[in-house]
Amino acid sequence: MLVEPRTGVPEAARDLSRETKHFTLQELDLQSEKVRTAHRFARDAHINQYRFSGEPYTNHLEATADIVLDWLKPQEIDDLVEDMSCAALLHDSVEDAGVSIEDIKEKFGERVALYVEGVTLLRSDKTKEEQDKEDLKFIAQKGYLTPEVFILRLADRLHNMRTLENVPEGKRQKKADETLRVYVKLAESMGMWVVKRELEDLSFPYVYPEVYETIKKEIDEDTRTSVAFTHGMEGFLRWVISSDCVSCNVEARKNGYWALYRKREREAAAGKGPSDNFSNINDVMSFRATTPSRDPIELYSLMGRVVTFPQFRGLVDQDRYHDYVSQPQDNGYSAIQATLNLPNTGAVEIAFASEDMEEFNNDGIVSLLRQRKNLRQYRRNIIFDEKGEAWFLPLNATYVDYVYMTGIGAQASSVTIDGVETALRQKTQNAVNVRVNRYEDLTRATDPELSEHCLGSTKRKIESDINLHARDLLVEKGKSTLEGVLSPRGLLDLSDSPYATRAVIFPMGLPGLNELYFRVGGNYDLLQEVARRLNEAGVTKEGLGLTTIRVSGENKPGILSDLTTMISDRGGDIYQIRLPNPIARPRDTFVIRIVMTGIDLKEKEELKVLLQHDLRFTEVLVV
Known part of the structure; x- marks a missing residue:
């Protein structure tokens, strides 16, 4: 239970956010001849549209410029403000009004023409989806990869x-789906997280309407999103932090519905x-x-004041402390993050950052x-997968980064670039079509050498995969x-007997079978302890009354049906059937x-002989 914040909280500790006044399009019209001309030009070009x-x-066009x-x-x-505003006003004049790029260049300068050509959709008789993909390829091939063009495209799409x-109605889902597949990725690559969340949540209800309604209801009814909780927590944290009259602002930030839905699925x-609630999502x-x-x-x-505060004692999640100030993430995100597991409420994240850091955390390249x-580090190569979808990668990324970004990871052996097989360690090229070649063995471990040829974020994924694979092998x-x-x-596996499982797991203080x-x-020394625990609990073949068979071989139809018939013919009752998937099993x-x-001893031996003489089985074990 949070206490009410004390009265007399210093002004410096209260809400310091202020909307900074800036030029709007209407004001630029009054003060910039170039913008005013572009505005008039756009009106004339799109008259009766x-x-x-x-x-x-x-x-x-005006709304895009204002965004x-x-x-x-x-x-x-200055020149940038004028040129970006002009490009926003003129961005559809080539496609929809038949204006030439040369005309724009002559009237408004080379940079405005470059921006407009980068944002313009090509005229095409193809479907809109094909046209959008062609447009991206056009931009990539022309080299129009300046971050300013990406910003203009995102404003237009937003x-x-x-x-x-x-x-x-028939066009909404396709547009929303494309936004999730292309423009959300683009916003993320630009570090524009606020824009990314808005694009996701604008798309979600059109792509998965039923899921959206369910997720929205769950989140909107979550205690943590209530006005009473957020205002109370904001005030309480300000009071805790302001004990030394430190100038600090605290604001609640609700995450997006799509982002939370996807995060819950991943976790x-x-x-x-x-998978059925958000209590663990911080x-x-x-x-x-x-x-x-x-x-x-x-x-x-500041972080120390909060996590050591008496009312938070025992609530700090030690496994979810992240210091991205001393070691920022690859995308530049910087903050110290701590998580409180609040009783009857759920996990709540508290982040600490300077105002400069937070501005970048929210708006990225902007x-x-x-x-x-x-902005050179935000220039991007655009590459296209087998489905024609666009992926945005830093200029120094390799195809190792690409295969891990797409989720293929260790299964990738190489890539084929516009018909030419290429090693994963090679730097990505711009405006190319990529097909990933895969190993036959789906259980193949990650090659550690790949971690030397990728970005830092990919290297951490590879190291994590290697550790997980090593753990899986030990399991x-x-x-x-x-x-x-x-x-x-x-028995052949403890999981087949809940009684035997409890006899070992609980006394040994283990969280689970894995x-x-x-x-x-x-x-190996633990084997003796496991045997002792089983003996003490009376776990014997006679006591359990179980018989287990394990067979393996090449996949053929009717095998499971034949096995159940063999068992039934000998008076056996099937307790359970398992289809284990060992990581080294061939395809x-x-x-x-x-x-x-x-099954008694005689019937067990009969079954064993019968199975051993069945040529469909390469391994037979009966215990």
Whole structure:
């Protein structure tokens, strides 16, 4: 239970966010002859053109320009502000109004023409989806990969998504799906996380309407998203932090529905959380504590005040502390993150960052553009997969990064670039078509050498995969080793008997069977302890009354049916059937384990002989 914040909280600790006034398109029209001319040119070019809503088409152009200006927040008018505004106003004039790039170049300069040509869709008789892919290839091949072009494209797409309800119903899903597949990835590659979340949540209800309604209801009804909780937590954290009159602002930030849905799916698949609720997801609502100071020591001090506060004692999740200040993420994200597991509420993340850090964390490349910093590191190669989908990679990325970005990872042996086989370690090229060649063995371990030819984020994925694969091998080894202790008891795997499992796991203080297998795989001495625990609990073949068979061989139809008939003919009752999937199993083969009751010693031997003489089985084990 949170206490009410004390009265008299210092002004410096209250909400410091202020909307900084900046030039709007209307104001630029009054003060910039170049923008005013572009605005008039766009109106004339699109005269008598209307959107699906019935409003003049120029409304979209003006809205796109205002989005760009809202991102740039210009306090003064310079060449960049004018050129970006002009390009936003003119971005559809080539496709929809027949204006030539040369005409734009002559009237508004080379840079505006470059931006417009980069954003313009090509005229084509192909489907809209093919046209959009062709457009991206056109941009890539022409080399129009400047971050300013990406920003303009995202502004254009954002306004189109904000008004998608006016588009004919049959076209909405395709546009939303393309936004998730292409433009969300583009926003992420630019570090524009606020824009990314909005694009995702604008697309979600059109792509998966039923899932969206379910997820939205779950999140909106979550205690952590309630006004009472967020306001109470904000005030309480300000009070805790402001004890030394430190200038610090605390704001609640609700994560996006799509982002939370995908995160829950990933964590559930990895066994890190439930698939039916968000209690373990720590950024359903996160609290961002920011300070004007750029001194990292102050951030550590702020974090220390919070996690050591008496009311948070025992609630800090030690496994979810992340220091991205001393070691920022590859995308430049910087903050210190801590998680509180609040009783009857759920996990809540608290992040600490300077105001400069947080501006970049939210806006990415746009925050650098406001400061007129060099944006070279945000130039991107665009490459196209076998489906024609675009992937945006840093200029120094290799195809190792690509295969891990797409989720293929260790299964990739090489790539074929426009028909030419190429090693994964090669740097990515721009505007190419990529087909990934895969190993036959789906269980192949990651090649450690690949970690020397990739970005830092990919290197960490590879190292994690190598560690997981090594653990999986020890788990398999532990299972195999335990068979010597289990087989005299009619078992081959502890999971086949809940009673035997409890007899070992609980007394040994282990969280689950995999942990037991892992430990046995690395320490044979544990076998004696497992045997002792089973003996003490009376786990014997006679006591359990179980018989287990395991057979393997080449996949053929009817095998499982024949096995159940063999068992039934000998009076056996099948207790359970397992289809284990050992990591070293070759393709097109099977492994079946059947646990049964009602089989005596004579029938067990008959079954064993029958199975051993069946040529379909390469391995037969009956215990």
